Amino acid sequence: MHLPFLPDILSTIIITKFLPQYKSYESFVIEAVHAVTILIIGLLVVGSFVRYIREVIIKTNKGLYGISLIIRIVFYVVIMALVLSAFHVSVTGILAGSAIGGIVLGLAVQTVASNVLSSVFATSSNTLKFGETISVNSWVWSVETTGKIVEVKTLFSKMLTKDNNVIYLPNSEILGNSVITEYRNDGGSYIYPLNITAQADVPADKILQEIKNNNDFSDIKFFLSTKNGISNTFEALITFDEVTELNEKIARANMALDSAYWNVKSRFNVLGPNSMWEGPENIYPLSIVLNSDVSSEKVIEEVSKQLPDSGVILLARGGSTNTFLAKVKLSGKSMDKVINDTNLVFENIYNKLKAENQPKGDEKKQ
Numbered sequence: 001m002h003l004p005f006l007p008d009i010l011s012t013i014i015i016t017k018f019l020p021q022y023k024s025y026e027s028f029v030i031e032a033v034h035a036v037t038i039l040i041i042g043l044l045v046v047g048s049f050v051r052y053i054r055e056v057i058i059k060t061n062k063g064l065y066g067i068s069l070i071i072r073i074v075f076y077v078v079i080m081a082l083v084l085s086a087f088h089v090s091v092t093g094i095l096a097g098s099a100i101g102g103i104v105l106g107l108a109v110q111t112v113a114s115n116v117l118s119s120v121f122a123t124s125s126n127t128l129k130f131g132e133t134i135s136v137n138s139w140v141w142s143v144e145t146t147g148k149i150v151e152v153k154t155l156f157s158k159m160l161t162k163d164n165n166v167i168y169l170p171n172s173e174i175l176g177n178s179v180i181t182e183y184r185n186d187g188g189s190y191i192y193p194l195n196i197t198a199q200a201d202v203p204a205d206k207i208l209q210e211i212k213n214n215n216d217f218s219d220i221k222f223f224l225s226t227k228n229g230i231s232n233t234f235e236a237l238i239t240f241d242e243v244t245e246l247n248e249k250i251a252r253a254n255m256a257l258d259s260a261y262w263n264v265k266s267r268f269n270v271l272g273p274n275s276m277w278e279g280p281e282n283i284y285p286l287s288i289v290l291n292s293d294v295s296s297e298k299v300i301e302e303v304s305k306q307l308p309d310s311g312v313i314l315l316a317r318g319g320s321t322n323t324f325l326a327k328v329k330l331s332g333k334s335m336d337k338v339i340n341d342t343n344l345v346f347e348n349i350y351n352k353l354k355a356e357n358q359p360k361g362d363e364k365k366q
Helices: 006-017 020-058 062-086 091-095 099-108 110-124 171-176 204-214 243-271 296-306 335-365
Strands: 133-138 145-152 156-161 166-170 178-182 190-199 220-227 231-240 283-291 313-317 321-329
Touching: 020 062, 133 171, 145 166, 145 243, 156 171, 156 243, 166 171, 171 178, 190 243, 204 220, 204 231, 204 243, 220 243, 231 243, 283 335, 296 313, 296 321, 296 335, 321 335
Parallel strands: none
Antiparallel strands: 133 145, 133 178, 145 156, 156 166, 190 231, 220 231, 283 321, 313 321
């Protein structure tokens, strides 16, 4: 015997005065009212308690996030047991049910149970950490998913992606069929590795130097990752704090490397292979080809007077041409201007020597 409480009294009054035809079902109605009351109060208590844990405890220690999930599951089990007790259902009898019933029930709820257990294991083992940014690469879905874990629920985990979308990932798939990459570094920020491929028709070190010269990146560092005869793969290590910053930084990294590649390639196409040569004191090796109808010794002599630091030499002699090599200093000037000025010096010397030789040739003919 138990003392009636307000919902019982209200149920009895309503059935007696307004629904007398259902008087025979009064006991069932009272049991249902008990069950609903227990369910509502239980859910309110669980929600308030879990909310308190999240707001007070988890803010100071994210590693305790799994506690809220475990408490929620335990409370749900207790609430379900109390609801069944309100209908005078023996919880012990259910637990000690027939083997066949257990097998059928197990098959029916295996997906739900798998997700529940996975959520407990994932949080207790710190595989999924509240507030952490991770990448999930699963063979269940082909696309790698990068985002911030904003909530670990009983069946699903809630993730804010770098595209600023919210997605729900099944806990069982995350724990059992996925590779998880965590990007946290020692400084409190995150580091995201981005692989960018470029053709190997220009030197990789020139591309890296071009990026360094033209960009003042404090949050992106570039390295040569792998190379083969066809392509070079660069790795950009991107530092970020919030996952929603990532797309903009990925775009900057891609654009910086693309611009550097085409700048180097353009110089190669315009200035030739010598533009790739590196020497001390910013020296550029310039090849000049002249007709061999003037003395190469005199050309070298005249060039040495006008460009004393060029170290000009005769590089190759052909049947009709001579090839000279001059090591010219850039001295802060643009490469195209240095090439233009040096070529003009050689051209003027050649024309001068040819003009000096012309009268001698005419006298011999006479």
